[in-house]
Amino acid sequence: MPELPEVETVRRGLAPYLAGARIAAVTLNRADLRFAFPPGLKTALEGRTVTDVGRRAKYLLFSLSGGGTVLSHLGMTGSYRFTRLGLAEPTRYHPVPGGHDHMVWSLVHPQHGAFDLVYADPRRFGFVDYFEDAAQSPYLAGLGPEPLSNAFDAPYLATRFAGRKAPVKAALLDQRIVAGLGNIYVCEALYRAHILPTVAAGDLVAADGRPRGPLEDLVADIRTVLVEAIAAGGSTLKDFRAADGELGYFQHSFSVYDREGEPCLTPGCAGVVRRIIQSGRSTFYCPVCQKPAAGKRPDSS
CATH class of the missing domain: 1.10.8.50 (Helicase, Ruva Protein; domain 3)
Incomplete structure (x- = not known):
């Protein structure tokens, strides 16, 4: 299970390519991961722009234009990778044959052009959720301070x-x-x-x-x-x-x-x-x- 440094490493790798990218289309290749994909996820994301890629605890947070937030937990084998961008290696490697690409965002970036962000998860212990207001997320409620923040002493x-x-x-x-x-x-x-x-x-x-x-x-x-x-x-x-x-x-x-x-x-x-x-x-x-x-x-x- 990835811990803070691993999730932060993934965040730093994704942010330069996602911040400013418009989500042209979303493809969901199954109905669920650990939990079901949120109802209306495809409609909620398409046409919006990724404004920031953040992290809270072990969660990735994709902030969108209009205030929405996609929350992602990688679980045991979840990974993100880019295609059509020249960075085809996954954020995590798991020696399981293909067929585990469960979510694809088709993106258009003003600098990097058109490419895809693919979420794969062979064991499907990860999950994705969506909130118009991240403060509504039960996963973020009640969390303690970040260990690298000034609040932690x-x-x-x-x-x-x-x-x-x-x-x-x-x-x-x-x-x-x-x-x-x-x-x-x-x-x-x-x-x-x-x-x-x-x-x-x-x-x-x-x-x-x-x-x-x-x-x-x-x-x-x-x-x-x-x-x-x-x-x-x-x-x-x-x-x-x-x-x-x-x-x-x-x-x-x-x-x-x-x-x-x-x-x-x-x-x-x-x-x-x-x-x-x-x-x-x-x-x-x-x-x-x-x-x-x-x-x-x-x-x-």
């Missing part, structure tokens, strides 16, 4: 973590607390902050409600790992590619994720990466240098 997390007994990893995956974080990058950020993923979220908050030092570290490390992942084009685990077909390379920088049984990369640490299951997902961590909330970081005095 240690004092904010302290207010959301205070008194919570849930593990810090589970709390960070709660999209109501912070939007867009997923399993891979939470594992990596917790490792960088040297915090055990099993520590209660509330233990990162002092009795007076202020964030403890490890929580300050965690916020900084979340930002850093996301920025690095976006710069690397995301992580290509099985099927991810950028909009022009280029692979993401952040998986080569993984410190703990998918490294079970391998030596910890923290200088001077003799630990070995372990894997446990939390809420049905694999968690990778070092049991030696990742500490309880009250513990000191290995480089602390």
Whole structure:
């Protein structure tokens, strides 16, 4: 499942070609994906212009002239690709034979001319929705702040973590607390902050409600790992590619994720990466240098 860096990479690849393009025609080759296509989608889109390609959490948002918004979730195997444009590689690759092109937008751009945007999804876990007012979308309602926004900081997390007994990893995956974080990058950020993923979220908050030092570290490390992942084009685990077909390379920088049984990369640490299951997902961590909330970081005095 793509996380924030992968979706942001796709957004950045699509935006230069879609912003300013008029949707001349829409072709739907089936009635549904994970959910049914919205009634009247074809009529609602045809003749309108894409004004912007945005992202909120793990959703792509195609803003249209007149105020409408198309919301798209890629699911496990969803991808966008351009045809008649010279960029025919999909945003994600999945080794399944053709026949999975479910939605096609025929576009006309003042600079790039006529071309198609094709959405393919072999497993059909992705979905597309449409709203005249994006504020009406139930998918966007209640989401926490973006982790790269000014609204996301240690004092904010302290207010959301205070008194919570849930593990810090589970709390960070709660999209109501912070939007867009997923399993891979939470594992990596917790490792960088040297915090055990099993520590209660509330233990990162002092009795007076202020964030403890490890929580300050965690916020900084979340930002850093996301920025690095976006710069690397995301992580290509099985099927991810950028909009022009280029692979993401952040998986080569993984410190703990998918490294079970391998030596910890923290200088001077003799630990070995372990894997446990939390809420049905694999968690990778070092049991030696990742500490309880009250513990000191290995480089602390």
